[in-house]
Amino acid sequence: MITVDKVTVGYGTTGFIKAVDEVSLTINDNEILGIAGESGSGKSTLMRAVYGDFSTGLRIQSGTVTGRFEDARTGKVIEAPSSQFAPLWWDQLSYIPQGSMSVLNPLMKIEAQVVDGLPARERQGGSRALRQRIAEFLAGFGLEETVLDAYPHQLSGGMRQRVLVAIAAFVNPRLILADEPTTALDVVVQKKILLMMVEIQRRQRNSLVLVSHDLGVHYQITDRLVIMYQGRIVEQGPTAEVFANPQHDYTKNLIASLPRLHGKRAVEVVGAPA
Amino acid sequence: MTGAPILEVQNLTRAYRKGGLFGGSSFKAVDDVSFTLPAEPQVFSIVGESGSGKTTIARMILRLVEPSEGSIRLLGRPLSGKSSDRIDNTEFRRLVQPIFQNPFEAFSAYLPVEFYLRRTALNLKIARTDAQAVEATDLALKSVGLSYERIRGKYIRQFSGGELQRISVARALIPKPKLIVADEPVSMVDASLRMSIVNLFRQIVEEQGVSFIYITHDLSTAYYLSDQVSIMNTGRVVESGAPTRILDNPTQAYTRELMAAIPTVGQRWGELAEIDRKFGYADTRQKSASTHQTINHNAQCDRRKP
Numbered sequence: 001m002i003t004v005d006k007v008t009v010g011y012g013t014t015g016f017i018k019a020v021d022e023v024s025l026t027i028n029d030n031e032i033l034g035i036a037g038e039s040g041s042g043k044s045t046l047m048r049a050v051y052g053d054f055s056t057g058l059r060i061q062s063g064t065v066t067g068r069f070e071d072a073r074t075g076k077v078i079e080a081p082s083s084q085f086a087p088l089w090w091d092q093l094s095y096i097p098q099g100s101m102s103v104l105n106p107l108m109k110i111e112a113q114v115v116d117g118l119p120a121r122e123r124q125g126g127s128r129a130l131r132q133r134i135a136e137f138l139a140g141f142g143l144e145e146t147v148l149d150a151y152p153h154q155l156s157g158g159m160r161q162r163v164l165v166a167i168a169a170f171v172n173p174r175l176i177l178a179d180e181p182t183t184a185l186d187v188v189v190q191k192k193i194l195l196m197m198v199e200i201q202r203r204q205r206n207s208l209v210l211v212s213h214d215l216g217v218h219y220q221i222t223d224r225l226v227i228m229y230q231g232r233i234v235e236q237g238p239t240a241e242v243f244a245n246p247q248h249d250y251t252k253n254l255i256a257s258l259p260r261l262h263g264k265r266a267v268e269v270v271g272a273p274a
Numbered sequence: 275m276t277g278a279p280i281l282e283v284q285n286l287t288r289a290y291r292k293g294g295l296f297g298g299s300s301f302k303a304v305d306d307v308s309f310t311l312p313a314e315p316q317v318f319s320i321v322g323e324s325g326s327g328k329t330t331i332a333r334m335i336l337r338l339v340e341p342s343e344g345s346i347r348l349l350g351r352p353l354s355g356k357s358s359d360r361i362d363n364t365e366f367r368r369l370v371q372p373i374f375q376n377p378f379e380a381f382s383a384y385l386p387v388e389f390y391l392r393r394t395a396l397n398l399k400i401a402r403t404d405a406q407a408v409e410a411t412d413l414a415l416k417s418v419g420l421s422y423e424r425i426r427g428k429y430i431r432q433f434s435g436g437e438l439q440r441i442s443v444a445r446a447l448i449p450k451p452k453l454i455v456a457d458e459p460v461s462m463v464d465a466s467l468r469m470s471i472v473n474l475f476r477q478i479v480e481e482q483g484v485s486f487i488y489i490t491h492d493l494s495t496a497y498y499l500s501d502q503v504s505i506m507n508t509g510r511v512v513e514s515g516a517p518t519r520i521l522d523n524p525t526q527a528y529t530r531e532l533m534a535a536i537p538t539v540g541q542r543w544g545e546l547a548e549i550d551r552k553f554g555y556a557d558t559r560q561k562s563a564s565t566h567q568t569i570n571h572n573a574q575c576d577r578r579k580p
Contacts, residue, residue, distance in 0.1 A: 038464040038467070039434070039435060039464055040434070156324070156325075157324065158324070184461065184462075185324075186323040186324050186491035187323075187491060187492070187493070187532065187535040187536050187537075188323050188531065188532065188535045189323070189324070190535070190537070191534075191535040191537070191543070194537070195543070195545050195546070195549065198546060198549050199549050199553075202549055202550065202552070202553035202555045203553055213464050214537065215539060216536065216537030216538055216539055217537045219537065219538075219539040219540070219542070220537045220542060220543055220546065221546065234568065235567070235568045236566075236567060237566025237567060238566060241566040242566065243539060243540075245566070247566070247567075247568035248568045255539070257468075257469045258494075258539055259468075259469065259472075259494040259495050259497070259498045260494065260538075
């Protein structure tokens with residue numbers, strides 16, 4: 001699906017600030033790939049480079065990101081570097097950005113925003129038939145048709161996020177990139193959204209990349225896990241393996257720092273940063 | 275007033291009107307909540323989902339929102355009303371300090387952060403001169419593992435989220451308060467730094483004798499940190515008690531639901547196996563581990579200082 005080969009990505013037009021440092025990685029067909037790491041580890045930058053959104057001053061300094069997409073209808077295979085992905089957005093690949101709570105336009109009803117992003121072929125049957133199809137798709141995730149007539153502020157944060165996930169999946173893209181899709185949501189809503197994302201992936205047999213700093217989330221839903229630290233990948237492997245047998249010190253640290261619900265509760269006071 | 279409970283909350287209710295100018299209905303964000311924080315310093319956690327009313331309680335304790343009914347007493351004295359022993363504003367702010375969710379919104383981006391810390395010391399009359407303010411600020415910063423020298427002249431964007439949240443904790447400590455109300459203080463902080471902040475709270479309770487009201491949707495940090503936990507749902511307390519009692523043996527269905535939603539390592543959600551079955555998806559986790567690799571860089575990634 002996507003091959004990332006020794007890519008170094010950063011920002012800046014005059015200088016260059018490196019955010020991702022010689023990273024290599026493969027995104028396979030039909031899998032959920034998790035990317036973990038703390039803020040500033042380069043996970044969002046890597047996502048943007050894979051999505052091919054260079055509008056924010058993002059620059060690939062060296063290495064390549066290439067994608068191979070097969071059009072389900074025509075069977076035509078498209079192979080291209082990520083800088084040429086823009087025509088494929090919302091068709092072959094969709095992106096659920098960080099803080100998507102606020103990416104919806106407050107002045108437009110949900111329906112108009114959904115339709116706005118769809119490729120032309122989806123609109124061929126006329127707007128009523130399209131609405132019908134969108135409503136049916138939403139119903140599959142327990143969302144009522146009335147959300148289409150709502151303005152974003154009329155929906156709760158969790159509801160908005162579910163709508164966004166549904167929009168991203170509606171055109172049956174081959175790759176969905178989700179950047180911290182459940183951060184700042186409470187656990188009950190988070191669980192609903194994660195289950196919805198897994199169901200979409202299993203149904204559509206596409207690839208889902210999930211960026212999160214929450215290792216618990218990765219343990220639950222990802223098939224493979226990549227750990228990033230300071231712009232580099234320090235460890236990757238099948239999720240269960242990484243948890244059962246972490247190799248890198250940083251991964252061990254991350255796993256050890258997870259609070260547990262049962263058992264030992266004794267508080268060890270960790271020293272403050274020097 | 276030695277021995278008076280730090281905080282007594284009795285039948286606290288906050289109602290909001292919903293709907294038309296006439297008629298409409300009333301909606302209770304907080305509905306008849308009572309609890310007590312004893313005189314001994316401790317952490318009292320209020321856990322609930324968004325919309326459960328936990329933040330409204332925090333706001334009432336901080337006097338940012340007036341209760342519709344019920345009372346709050348701090349060290350035996352009423353927070354509101356006309357009574358003569360009512361606590362005045364400066365005194366209140368010396369006794370009770372807030373820490374909010376997003377430290378980047380707690381300080382302005384246009385002034386160095388140490389300015390706010392010095393202002394806190396001066397406004398609350400902890401210091402009378404600038405030199406004393408610097409001294410009080412430095413003392414507070416040292417207790418969170420920073421120092422005045424280290425943060426001087428820096429603006430918020432020059433700090434990481436974890437560092438800045440430590441600075442908010444230091445700011446709250448300047449007047450040597452009795453109670454800190456922390457509303458989702460770690461939900462914006464990375465998982466790896468979250469525990470260091472939570473441990474810092476515990477350290478402050480034990481070393482400085484400050485009590486905490488810890489408001490969170492995260493049961494696991496509440497379990498780890500608290501002496502008492504209250505679980506809230508739709509404005510009411512559904513269950514409360516010692517964390518080991520509640521979480522090892524929850525009596526309420528809602529508490530169990532909340533616990534089941536936590537993405538715990540080591541215990542996969544049952545619903546996931548169902549989805550896999552439904553779509554005939556073989557569990558890839560069972561596949562060979564041969565692809566598991568660690569990447570060793572020439573320049574070894576040094577672990578961030580503990």
